[in-house]
Amino acid sequence: MRDVVIIGVGQTRVEEHWGKSLRHMAHDAVMAAMKDAGIETADALYVGNMLSGELGGQEHVGALVADFIGLRGIEAMKVEAACASGAAALRVGMFAVASGIHDVVMVCGVEKMTDAVGDEVTSGLATAADQEYEVSQGISFVGLNALLMRRYMHQFDVKHEHFAGFAVNAHKNGANNPNAMFQSPIKAETYLRASMIADPINLMDSSPVCDGAACVILAPADGYRARAKAHILASAVATDSLAIHDRRDPLTLDAVALSSQKAYAQARITPTDVDLFEVHDAFTIMAALSLEAAGFAPRGRGVCMAVDNEIGIEGRLPISTMGGLKSRGHPVGATGVYQIVEVVAQLTGQAGKNQVQGARIGMAQNIGGSGATVITHILGGV
Amino acid sequence: MSIPRNWRTRQQRYSLKAEVCNTCNKHIFPPRDVCPHCAAEKQSWTNLSGQGEVFSYTTMYNAPAGFEEYAPYTMALVKLAEGPMVTAQLTDVDAQDVKIGMPVEMVTRKLSQEGEEGQILYGYKFRPMLREAA
Structure with missing residues (x-):
């Protein structure tokens, strides 16, 4: 190789x-x-x-x-x-x-x-889920994530407002990215007032079409x-059931854990070595679940990272550094490549106001469906 | 859903026809060729009680194509008494009355209709349990 x-x-x-x-x-x-x-x-x-x-x-x-x-x-x-x-x-x-x-x-x-x-796009996105046993029942892709978020809030005693920091962070970073769809910051109140799509998921929990x-x-x-601008230190794929109802535990993204662990082993690093993480924040709940399964937060505590000193540009683990799926946007099949372009920008010192100082190792994780395909890449600076 | 696809899955959607793994004895729904728990290939047919409880739920305001006329409606993950979980609509209940852990039972209802002259798709939905399990 x-x-x-x-x-x-x-x-x-x-x-x-x-x-x-x-x-x-x-x-x-x-x-x-x-x-x-x-x-x-x-x-x-x-x-x-x-x-x-x-x-x-x-x-x-x-x-x-x-x-x-x-x-x-x-x-x-x-x-x-x-x-x-x-x-x-x-x-x-x-x-x-x-x-x-x-x-x-x-x-x-x-x-x-x-x-x-709208409804054609909704149906198109739902082709990532199980057509015969999820989609035929009337669920949408947003709806599937709402089922996860509701259960998470119930099981770990979390309120909806606790997720606001993910959307606020994404928009703050997107505001400095000329290639982002949304280039204006939002306040936590904007998040709380956003219109409902599939409760508890509102417009500000969700990435745009x-x-x-x-x-x-x-x-x-x-x-x-x-x-060379960057080295590919790791590339790892893992899979899980298409349907959430078939998972070992719906609130544990097993494929995120497996894909991340394989990638850490390939790159010979541990999660603490990661300088920035382009997380698949298609929905705020996916950010929380990904941070947990990838080893950055204990189970049920991923949402506690939704604060500036954790995930901000100068935080412990900067995420969505150019706006993430929420603010840069989520043109679904293109997102995984945008993440890599953004990690390269960070590793080459080209990230402008959003530059993570001294970034040497960047991770990008791209998720298919509600967690059925998870692809992790770890890049190293030259 | 195409007519053959509808026909192929009818026993699952009308009566929750399921399997029991001959090796690990776990219930499997929907039926599979390989047990998801132990990877054995031999299963026996069984029927599920249709009883379970709400694991999670959401109200759909933006429905996918084919379901617009029913919005808003409530979807749930239902944990069945025998172990498997299913994704299904809740019926005969107001959205604000749904709670996680609520006992529910399966009923057969119309899921969707493909236009005025298209086929009508029937399947399982779940309603609050009318009587306690025997």
């Missing part, structure tokens, strides 16, 4: 891109990354995407994007693992470079959600060391 480094990154702003199609957004992100890496072609392109077929009637986006960016002929394919599609595409890119099959590989996460109307594309360029460390 060869060590793999990241030599270029690119992203579009996350927003409602009414004027751009999936292929245009992918083009913008890939071109930015190629320029950043100083390359004009690559051996392969892996596209992370979840909903192109469901919402746009367009599958086969590997070849589509390869052709559209002027690289007709190269190897290209789509990689899908629900909301973890972006990180899954990165992992496939890693396989290709680490194995020696390819040298320079492009990984692009792209999602176009706003071409569809949006469009975006991000890209990273991978290469072997040998031969590209001088151009």
Whole structure:
């Protein structure tokens, strides 16, 4: 196995891109990354995407994007693992470079959600859950997370307002990220007054529907060391049942624990070595459950980390440092690649006002469904 | 849901038809080819009592496509007496009266209808228990 480094990154702003199609957004992100890496072609392109077929009637986006960016002929394919599609595409890119099959590989996460109307998007997102035994009963993806949050509040005697700090932190960081969907801070009162989607989950617990594309360029460390922006120290995937009702314990994200432990072992680190964590905060409850299962908080105490001196930029473990899924936005299949672009920014001192001082090790975790696929990457600075 | 898919899962949705693992004796719902508890491959058919309690619940204000006309409605995770958990709607109860731990029992109800001329999907919902378990 060869060590793999990241030599270029690119992203579009996350927003409602009414004027751009999936292929245009992918083009913008890939071109930015190629320029950043100083390359004009690559051996392969892996596209992370979840909903192109469901919402746009367009599958086969590997070849589509390869052709559209002027690289007709190269190897290209789509990689899908629900909301973890972006990180899954990165992992496939890693396989290709680490194995020696390819040298320079492009990984692009792209999602176009706003071409569809609300209930179509709701149904599309629900394809990450068990169609026959969850979705057919009338539950949505938000609803599934609401079931987890309600039980968490009951079992650990937590109030809804205790989760506010996750949303406040995300928006505070997003305010300094020119590529974030929401670039304005919110107050705890804004969180408490937000309209209900599926109680107890309100609008401020939940990441937005949006469009975006991000890209990273991978290469072997040998031969590209001088151009490396970050090393991939670990890449680990774990799975759990699609349905929450089939889990060993619905309030323990077993796949987060397994994926994190595998990643720590690969990188030869412990959780205390992590300088920043791009957590999959699609909902505030997922942030709390992830922090627990990844080893940063005891069971039932993840929500206690939702305060500035824990998760803020200068806190014990900065999370969602560029806004996270809540404020940067969650263009589902692209999110995992945005997380990597943001970790690279932190490790190269390019994070501006949100720079975590002295950041050497950054972790990104991308979750598919309500915890059925969990992909953890740990990056190290050069 | 396609007609064959509806037909294939009818016994589960109409009568909670389940399995017992021949190796570890745990109940399995919905049926699987491999026991999720011990990975054994042999199971026997059984029926569940349909009784259980609310493990968690939520009220759906933004319903997925096909369920808009029913919103708002209450969804729950129901822990069945025999062990398995299911995701299902609660019925015959006001949302504000639902509590975690509340005893419930299965009833067969209309889940959704695919347009004026489409098939009607029936399945299990749960209502507050009318009588204590014998």
